Amino acid sequence: MASPGSGFWSFGSEDGSGDPENPGTARAWCQVAQKFTGGIGNKLCALLYGDAEKTGGSSGSESPGVAPRKAACSCDQKPCSCPGAEVNYALLHSTDLLPAGDGERATLAFLQDVMEILLQYVVKSFDRSTKVIDFHYPNELLQEYNWELADQPQNLEEILMHCQTTLKYAIKTGHPRYFNQLSTGLDMVGLAADWLTSTANTNMFTYEIAPVFVLLEYVTLKKMREIIGWPGGSGDGIFSPGGAISNMYAMLIARFKMFPEVKEKGMAAIPRLIAFTSEHSHFSLKKGAAALGIGTDSVILIKCDERGRMIPSDLERRIMEAKQKGYVPFLVSATAGTTVYGAFDPLLAVADLCKKYKIWMHVDAAWGGGLLMSQKHKWKLNGVERANSVTWNPHKMMGVPLQCSALLVREEGLMQSCNQMHASYLFQQDKHYDLSYDTGDKALQCGRHVDVFKLWLMWRAKGTIGFEAHIDKCLELAEYLYNIIKNREGYEMVFDGKPQHTNVCFWYVPPSLRNLEDNEERMSRLSKVAPVIKARMMEFGTTMVSYQPLGDKVNFFRMVISNPAATHQDIDFLIEEIERLGQDL
């Protein structure tokens, strides 16, 4: 569990730089530095002042093991001209940073030290000898550290300490053995792009205040529509705050397309609408229906085959049933990559039915959309080009930092008509540039975070072929796992056959359960295995993988691989770890 006083997060000792045993070395450097011209001396001195002042051990009762660097220059010349000479964080507050008149030096030192903390974390994240998680129960975490907010400011030394502490207890989501979610991994270019986005600190609603980001959204969404297969990449779209909201957009637009009067008159003025999605689909379809005033009862869950794929004949039956009751089927949401099984609904068959019954076809490819980048796997989404709208989350299978979710719409202009409110104080119509780039009024949000830049920059850095290689590798790893466990003693697959996506669903059956009859008692005992193994994984901090029940199936592991850092050895490790932690159950 916790290891107070370990000094894990103390500065300067772990990366091999600095000479903690001999601060005189740094001092000597700093003296020499002053003799050189051109500012180099100062820069060197600035680099050194911190390492020379490395503090060891605990720095107080509040957070054992967290020892922030005292950033005072240690050179012997007083007063010296080192940039760090007067940067003593214990004496500085945020008011001493920019825009304070003389705040530049302190600001640069502070931000560089934050960066050092972040870089240490990044390096540790990829180090298999570190824990994925240093787990603490909520009440422990609340007690171990004072998180409360107060009237009085804290100094920058304390602020740096908070940064370290926060990362100490964070989950290393980029760790090669973190498999817990559909979004894993930490891409370095994506991270850099997200830092830049934070620094630019602007909003997506107009070209006026986000010219480049607005253009990049335009370029990127068009490219994604081309990949979907819409002619010339035409259509519309938006980056939204997550797949659930993207799916809600689709539902909203589909409803507006069929009954535009709903915008002014509300649901009371139109017939009862019915949406269809599979029983394995994401809960956001029901959540969206509840929010939009459609109601969860009007979301019909279509049966799936044993692999979790929607059964088209059941879809048609339920569509006809709804029509017979006088209801209006308005949306089918097919899933390309279900959350648990990773199943791909048969999109071509769904498209045929949507065409036949004139229903909006949405594809929730939040998880599976990434496979469109792969020549080898994109056939699983055959038919997506016939959809009216598509949810595609690059923050899942494409490894883009959170959040990055796109909703793509085939018909241009519909989003704008559906959502615009003509707020003249935001979207002035007499501005001096082409207003078609002011896209804010087609969003549900007013202000909108810049989510595109990290995807765009990663795409530049990797190329489409880079995403393809990543995806092919993850699917190959999933198949590797499947091949290991499908016939291994102590494992049962939740469904037969090679996984369609990287989802591998299985039970680990401990020796004590292996010879039991397949009855209720066994199921009951089996259902408790995954939670205990998962709890132990988190307490040891060695790896993380998800589990859940589904329908009549008791708790099973759902392994997913989207992490670029994962290797065959990490898959082997996972298996060994499950067995190590579960064999006594």
Added chain:
Amino acid sequence: MASPGSGFWSFGSEDGSGDPENPGTARAWCQVAQKFTGGIGNKLCALLYGDAEKTGGSSGSESPGVAPRKAACSCDQKPCSCPGAEVNYALLHSTDLLPAGDGERATLAFLQDVMEILLQYVVKSFDRSTKVIDFHYPNELLQEYNWELADQPQNLEEILMHCQTTLKYAIKTGHPRYFNQLSTGLDMVGLAADWLTSTANTNMFTYEIAPVFVLLEYVTLKKMREIIGWPGGSGDGIFSPGGAISNMYAMLIARFKMFPEVKEKGMAAIPRLIAFTSEHSHFSLKKGAAALGIGTDSVILIKCDERGRMIPSDLERRIMEAKQKGYVPFLVSATAGTTVYGAFDPLLAVADLCKKYKIWMHVDAAWGGGLLMSQKHKWKLNGVERANSVTWNPHKMMGVPLQCSALLVREEGLMQSCNQMHASYLFQQDKHYDLSYDTGDKALQCGRHVDVFKLWLMWRAKGTIGFEAHIDKCLELAEYLYNIIKNREGYEMVFDGKPQHTNVCFWYVPPSLRNLEDNEERMSRLSKVAPVIKARMMEFGTTMVSYQPLGDKVNFFRMVISNPAATHQDIDFLIEEIERLGQDL
């Protein structure tokens, strides 16, 4: 306009460090560095290699003026042990960075160089001698640079160049003369916190994967509720992707509170609902009503007084009118700080009416909520403690980086009941820790970006008194502006009296219009003044302030001050600039 080839963004020459004229200096240092022990020499050499290789001038036809550093060591010892020795970005791709097995050195160099670009931008942002914006029309920007996405990867030199180019064309939203939006400024601690958030790269839905952030959200929302005035800070809340979504949440929860069956049955099963908000309120209320299936016709806009404050008698009249028609008034959204006038609706009077007619009282304090931090100004929100829900955007008046919007709800548990879908694959009920911290199921979103950390860390750094000082200063600056222009020749105030918030609304009347009769022609000509001045501001890049028409009032300037960098001199500058750019109109 554009200044190609200016070399503005080339490295190393502007901050006084390095010696671009004398690369030999750096080489000499690098040689000396090798003789020292303890890793310091390597670190120094790593610091220097870039400056020594500074490239001048243009680096290609794609982006004139952008000259990335070639990160090869220039020391004379070959092979040398400088960490940067083999880091030549032109030869490196993202696949050479972590998690690549030998990627650590290249990763650290790359991220540090990105950071250098960001730090340069930060420093420039606060420099009044730099432009707020280097404006280009959309078609120019599309032509000047190749933004397209391709199959093939680009090298890291190109990636660094894209970072520079993106920032070159960005709006400096932290610039002391950027007044264009309600969100301005760039807080250094907030920025650091946002970088950390990006690095931690996780999602808010469970304690399992975001332990610290989930606790900090709990602590911070509780503190905000205490400040609102709810006993013991009790209640509920969430950080949502912007004020529009927060307002939509309020509407959603208010509807559910009155008619919980709407979740399953939809709007068709319940009476026609009516919401009330002022004619000066934010358009998101109507947008929300459209989305939720309530319909914009069911949002009644209540008349305002000449200062933009809702008139309670008109509210009561319209409530009674709706009831007489058999409709159900379910929500009043009062505004604390309207977008254009900065007006505060009379919350106590609204609260009385909501109590009388049993209507959910929401306060949209997205813009005005910050004033709750000020002893001097919080009286303007008297009555907010009687609200059922409050929208409060720390990313506006409190200067937190985008996005950071909170929806606070007085009744605990309601959000959860309203939005939960019990997705067992995400919110397992048999986990080993206290599940009350798994807050994901009360959100409309599934994945949710971490928005809390920057607010929490800023609050630690500034204390409540720091926010108070910032807010008092901004309001004082607004009053300063008001006092300058209220009697100044060529200015007309849009409404009389001291501004309630920092919004100062005025027309600049050029000399040619000053002696005209107050008729339609004058109005028509006056309406064209602000757009032209604004266009000129953007082309010169000197400052940015918003304008808009409102009701029967033609285009006027809406000055708002939330920028911590702004001073009295910047206000003086704005006035001079408006006159300089507008006197010939």
